[in-house]
Amino acid sequence: MKKKESGFRYLERYQEGQHRAVWDELVQLGPAVFDDQLHAEALAVTRAMMRRVRVNIETLIAKLLQCGFVFGYDVRLHEQLVHSLTSPQNRRQYQEMRDWVHEQPPVFLPAKQREEEIAETEQFLAQDPSLAIFVDVGELEQEKRRLQQTTCSIDILEQIVGPVPLAVRAWFEEVEAVNFFGYHPQWSKLVPSFHEMPSWKHIVSDSYLMSSCDPFQICALNEQKIASLKEKYLLNKACSFEFAPDRYFKDYCGGSSTPYTFG
Template structure:
């Protein structure tokens, strides 16, 4: 009998459902389980989309200006919904880098690209708080050319390790034939400071949820929950105004 993961997830048994999905491992892709697993991941992504839209709206009301992590602070959208190519792009990612975890594919198809790097008028160091960035479709950057080329470069950087003089974390090198599908710059590069390797998810991985590789490693959904609990800005900057801004941004966001 097919599991009732979606109904349980919607009833609030989120932790239990994610635990079971992780216990099933690659078996979630078997015909008896794939549909329910995908439905849960899609529901997660819809909840994440709600959170992103709420945060972006609140930031706009605060007077926040999203911009690139460069000296010119080139304006850029904080959120771009999936394009009409998103479904095809998700399938391409799964073929080229995968298997890619179902949660990541759901994000590509439902959430889109998110870039919360910018300038906040009440919190001047917000870019130092490791703001949420997930860019897998690259729709904000046509100058990159095909996004696949950009992602392949990031993957190769993980395979080679960080250039000399850059910051290296304990998780910088992955072994056993694994590598990382890049999602975003690391926390240093987001703040326009020379840093380390991109954040990403470990691939190949046939499971429902993947392993997020950043400053440390954790399940991708756990990372997103941590970020949303802090209003999209999980890092600590030491600024006295930080907590008030983050509380306002995080108010009422949905757990995943």
């Protein structure tokens, strides 16, 4: 496919509102977006897109909270806690579920949030150096170095699985982790047709409806995931990056797993 000449103005056009047209053109270019001539601007467009995604996620969270949606696993843990009082086995299951919950991604963890907080702190210090007595400067510098590791992790990921789609790189740079698991206390009343379907007859409460809804969830790119991929790579095993579990494993349900992956 013939490459665009220099001066294509993709980012400028995208910022002017030509979101779909610009993205379609970049997709049509295929692997050419990784060429030196085009890569920087294609990545800039993708980052701009992911900043819009972040705004949309924040808007959705606010609207869901307004309509009474409850994020998280507290209700499911409470139900498991009630069962735990009946036998040692159920108590072990409750503890296992608690450990599992602690490993799940938060409702939203913007990749740039801590970076923005650090920039704001540094701005305050520049305006009033006397505020330095309230800030651990060493810890601040350490946190800045930690934030740089996200980009390094993506680079390592590319070394293992090959070129990472620009949308994936920009996601972890701008958004990172999200988890819409939860429930609505009046789900049955809002959508009574749920319980008229045969496949829903096993559900005993509204809190279990999310098991079949496959909530929006993407896990953070952490050292454990990178280490697992690297181990497979060194053993010449097929490498794939799991960025989200399937709908059942998102809700601590057993059985076979078909996670969302690329590789």
